[in-house]
Amino acid sequence: MICSAPDYLPLSFCSFIRHFLNLFTFKSYNIEIKKDNHKTILGYSCRSLFYIFMDFMSKKNDNLTIVTTPIHHTSYRNIIEKFVKPENIHIIKMNKNYNKIENLPSVDNCDVVIITHLFGQDLILKDFTAFKKKHNCLFVEDRVQGGKIYKNSESIFDISFYSCGMDKRPVALGGGFVNIKNDSKNYNELNIFFKNTINSYPKESRFDRFLFLFKKIPTYFLYNSKIFIYFFIKILNIFNFDIISFAKYYRKKNPGFEHGAFLKNPSEPLLKSIHQEINNTDHIENLYSEKFSKFKSLKNMKNYIKWYNNNNLLTPYNTFYIDKSNLTTFKNYMKKHNICVVDNPTYKIFNHFYEGKIQDKYFNDSLIYMPSLANMNDDEMNYLIKILNNYENSICHNNF
Secondary structure (H helix, E strand, O other), X not given: OOOOOOOOOOXXXXXXXXXXXXXXXXXXXXXXXXXXXXXXXXXXXXXXHHHHHHHHHHHHOOOOOEEEOOOEEHHHHHHHHHHOOHHHEEEOOOOOOOOEEOOOOOOOOOOEEEEEOOOOOOOEEOOOHHHHHHHOOEEEEEOOOOOOOOOOOOOOOOEEEEEOOXXXXXXXXXXXXXXXXXXXXXXXXXXXXXXXXXXXXXXXXXXXXXXXXXXXXXXXXXHHOHHHHHHHHHHHHHOOOOHHHHHHHHHHHOOOOOOOOOOOEOOHHHHHHHHHHOOXXXXXXXXXXXXXXXXXXXXXOOOOOOOOOOOOOOOOOEEEEOOHHHHHHHHHHHHHOOOOOEEOOOEXXXXXXXXXXXXXXXXXXXXXXXXXXXXXXXXXXXXXXXHHHHHHHHHHHHHO
């Protein structure tokens, strides 16, 4: 049996409790952190900060035009569609493995380029300096599922968004932050707008923060405790409950973030948690890197992880590509062996029609989350490899 869920919270039980203890803080915490070459603004969530940014850009230009990758987190996709007309959303064509951007679309004008990194690694980019200079535009990145969090600051990006959610890097069980380079276009206006807008939002109360943390208690045990997971799967089996349907239901009913009321001013307990954890990422990335390296050494994963570009994937999500035509068969096979998997709950494509949408949708619909490597031991990894080999043999036999 594999006692690992399709997600993982990269914090110890003591760290988990510490976030509850922060509810009793009486200090005030700044939402602004000044660095040598950028400024960091802390917010209630990553999506609230991105919303503020897009609100700012739309106020600067009521005909806002963007160039962007086709696949985003649901919230980013929805926010972009709220502020940008469909005809002004120009989609970047990616390579077939969705790990490289070779060229940006040829457009008459562009205000913002928005790049979402995927699968725990950075997208491979060409030098787009000429494009940026021509259009005098901002380059923005969603680094929530990117590679190493604090990468070289000499990149082309002006603005970088990060999440501090329950399964992110860093993990503060909520919150997010944005880094804005000192030399970016509209730097001063952006900083003032971010701070004024955050302060204008309703303040998250301590009780709201407590409820948010309290709801994460069962999640912590379901995702992190191998003993709890073992007995829980046994109970599901006794009552003949479908483990895959349960996982899908639980993620929908108890997400790691606010779906609706996310435009808030973070409470002091949340800000304290972010300040404590904002530089605490190395141990998380080392864990993910070691686990992925170990797993990949056991089997050639080229067919399942098409996007691998020779960098260990720094994410709790063990995402596989299973061709959409085989997805139901694959899920049934995993269910038969008590292996919990979840259809891609994270990434979405745009609603309007654009050139290449069919290819992007097929790829996106072929993604599935396997049990997280972060909580798997060697025996469980070997067992999963065995199941995958048996599945491949059964498929070959049936096709023959």
